[in-house]
Amino acid sequence: MEKYCLACGTLITGRIDKKFCDHYCRSEFNNSINKGKNMWMRKINKILNRNKLILEKFVARKKLSLTVDILTAAGFDFRYYTHQETDEEDMKYIFCYEYGYRIEKGKEVRLKKVSSLEE
Numbered sequence: 001m002e003k004y005c006l007a008c009g010t011l012i013t014g015r016i017d018k019k020f021c022d023h024y025c026r027s028e029f030n031n032s033i034n035k036g037k038n039m040w041m042r043k044i045n046k047i048l049n050r051n052k053l054i055l056e057k058f059v060a061r062k063k064l065s066l067t068v069d070i071l072t073a074a075g076f077d078f079r080y081y082t083h084q085e086t087d088e089e090d091m092k093y094i095f096c097y098e099y100g101y102r103i104e105k106g107k108e109v110r111l112k113k114v115s116s117l118e119e
């Protein structure tokens, strides 16, 4: 049975269990897999980080009440967040790391920063 290199497609000669023609093709192949895996993390982390920085900016200016439109205009992406928590008053907050928000009446946003992570 003929076998072809998984990286470059060249016909492999030699041992039957070989998957690559050489060390170079093996590492090229493995690097391309890792690049693909990390692409999702890099892409999403970038959005989460931007969301966090936007919330951080408003909290730093003590602007804790704003609107969905203001956050959207600032570049906030509501599709991405890190986790959700319900506080002692039974209010559910959505978080980007330590910055949480909740949406009231469909458009008003309340921000808060927490200092410790509940586990």
Ligand SMILES: [Zn+2]
Residues within 6 Å of the ligand: 005, 006, 007, 008, 009, 010, 020, 021, 022, 025
């Ligand atoms: Zn090859």
